[in-house]
Amino acid sequence: MEYQQPTENKSSHYIDNDGTQLFRTLRNIDLNLLTIFEAVYVHKGIVNAAKVLNITPSAISQSIQKLRNIFPDPLFIRKGQGVAPTAYATHLHEHISQGLESILGALDLTGSYDKQRTLTIGTSPSIGALVMPTIYQAVKEVFPRILLRNTAVLDIDSQLSQFQTDLIIDARRQKMPALTSHPLFSDPLVLVGRRDHPILLQPLSLESLKQFEYTLLTLDSHSHNSLYQRIHDILPDTQVSFSSYNLFTIASLIGGSDLLGIMPQRLYSLYCQCWPLTCINFPPLQQEEVVFSLHYNKLSLRDPVLEGVIDIIRHAF
Numbered sequence: 001m002e003y004q005q006p007t008e009n010k011s012s013h014y015i016d017n018d019g020t021q022l023f024r025t026l027r028n029i030d031l032n033l034l035t036i037f038e039a040v041y042v043h044k045g046i047v048n049a050a051k052v053l054n055i056t057p058s059a060i061s062q063s064i065q066k067l068r069n070i071f072p073d074p075l076f077i078r079k080g081q082g083v084a085p086t087a088y089a090t091h092l093h094e095h096i097s098q099g100l101e102s103i104l105g106a107l108d109l110t111g112s113y114d115k116q117r118t119l120t121i122g123t124s125p126s127i128g129a130l131v132m133p134t135i136y137q138a139v140k141e142v143f144p145r146i147l148l149r150n151t152a153v154l155d156i157d158s159q160l161s162q163f164q165t166d167l168i169i170d171a172r173r174q175k176m177p178a179l180t181s182h183p184l185f186s187d188p189l190v191l192v193g194r195r196d197h198p199i200l201l202q203p204l205s206l207e208s209l210k211q212f213e214y215t216l217l218t219l220d221s222h223s224h225n226s227l228y229q230r231i232h233d234i235l236p237d238t239q240v241s242f243s244s245y246n247l248f249t250i251a252s253l254i255g256g257s258d259l260l261g262i263m264p265q266r267l268y269s270l271y272c273q274c275w276p277l278t279c280i281n282f283p284p285l286q287q288e289e290v291v292f293s294l295h296y297n298k299l300s301l302r303d304p305v306l307e308g309v310i311d312i313i314r315h316a317f
Contacts, residue, residue: 029070030066032063033063033066033067033070034096034099034100035053035100036049036053036060036063036064036067037063037064037067037075037089037092037093037096038093038096038097038100039052039053039060040060040064040076040083041076041085041089041093044082044083044084045081045082045083046060046061046064046082046083047082048082064076071088071092072088073086073088073089074086075088075089075092076089117143117145117146117147117305118146118147118148118149119146119147119148119149119166119167119305119306119309120149120150120151120164120165120166120167121135121148121149121150121151121165121166121167121168121169122150122151122152122153122156122159122165122167122168122169122170123150123152123153123168123169123170124152124153124170124246124247125152125246125247125248126246126247126248126267126270127169127170127171127292128150129248129270130266130267130270131169131184131292131317132148132150134316134317135148135313135316136148138312138313138315138316139309139312139313142308142312143305143308143309143312146305146309151165153165153168153170156168156170156172156174156179156295157174157175157176157179160174160176160178160179160295160296160297161176161178161179161297163297166296166300166306166309167294167295167296167300167306167309167310167313168294168295168296169184169292169293169294169295169313170292170293170295171264171290171291171292171293172219173293174295178297178298178299179295179296179297179298180295180296180297180298181293181294181295182293182294182310182314183291183292183293184292184293184294184313184314184317185266185291185292185317186289186290186291186292187264187265187266187267187289187290187292188264188265188286188287188288188289189231189262189263189264189265189285189286189288189289189290190262190263190264190265190268190279190280190282190285190286191260191261191262191279191280191281191282191285192251192254192260192261192262192263192268192271192277192278192279192280193212193254193258193259193260193261193277193278193280194254194255194256194257194258194275194276194277194278195276195277195278196276197258197260197278197280198212198258199211199212199260199280200278200280204280204281204282206235206236209235209238209260209282210237210238212258212259212260213238213239213240213241213242213258213259213260214235214238214239214240214241214259214260214261214262215240215241215242215243215244215250215253215254215259215260215261216240216242216243216244217243217244217245217247217250217262217263218243218244218245219245227288227290230288231262231285231288234284234285234288235285241259242259247263247267247271248271250263251263251267251271251274251275251277252274252275254275254277255275255276255277256275260280262285264289264290265279265286294310294313294314296310
């Protein structure tokens with residue numbers, strides 16, 4: 001590989017609108033030279049660096065010369081039996097050491113607890129608000145340097161099979177052989193209205209329930225068709241006048257209207273802290289339940305950190 005002296009010392013030399021110049025510039029730098037630079041800097045000498053890297057002092061010297069041709073500075077000057085870094089070399093070291101540490105952290109395959117790592121957990125907004133506080137506390141106790149990122153669930157099968165998301169928590173089921181699921185908890189369904197709803201002033205019956213309009217949570221999945229059918233059998237001839245993909249929207253609307261709605265009990269407990277909601281005691285509906293599961297790609301178990309997080313989440317619930 002040829003090592004070329006830069007013709008300009010401007011930031012525009014490294015970055016343009018589409019980033020191609022950045023790659024062209026890096027292509028002209030053997031990144032192994034940065035490792036050698038760090039070894040000489042940290043061990044304060046060519047001989048010591050050669051022993052650490054298990055290469056000859058001559059190879060170290062040649063690499064330092066190549067770096068001098070790239071950067072406008074001698075980098076190291078002889079001092080006694082070793083070398084001393086120049087001010088410019090100290091400046092480089094601050095950036096290079098951080099970069100190499102980040103790369104090593106990203107490539108770590110030992111499951112070290114002290115490595116920073118970002119894990120993505122996909123949920124709907126409602127489920128995220130319900131489960132992420134528990135998950136955050138449990139994971140941070142064991143893996144304090146893990147960064148958790150909560151993402152939207154668009155397609156469970158696609159997101160997990162293509163490794164776009166590490167984990168997904170959802171009530172929908174997946175059927176791909178490459179994926180696996182663990183139930184975390186189940187929740188009975190409850191009938192919800194606002195606290196001063198007119199239904200509370202009369203005896204509760206199917207006939208009284210038919211007097212009011214309902215909300216409906218819409219899901220882009222066929223896995224809940226049987227549940228919807230059972231709810232329809234429990235509450236026949238009810239009129240749905242509002243539907244939404246978002247339970248937050250449904251809870252807000254119920255809190256300010258005469259609409260009735262159906263939701264899992266834990267989510268109701270969460271929403272009633274934000275809106276004036278009440279649970280209407282209707283036992284036939286409460287016999288139905290929704291199961292929330294943790295989904296992931298089976299190949300993820302090859303990653304010791306991710307396997308550990310999966311165990312933590314399962315035990316947390």
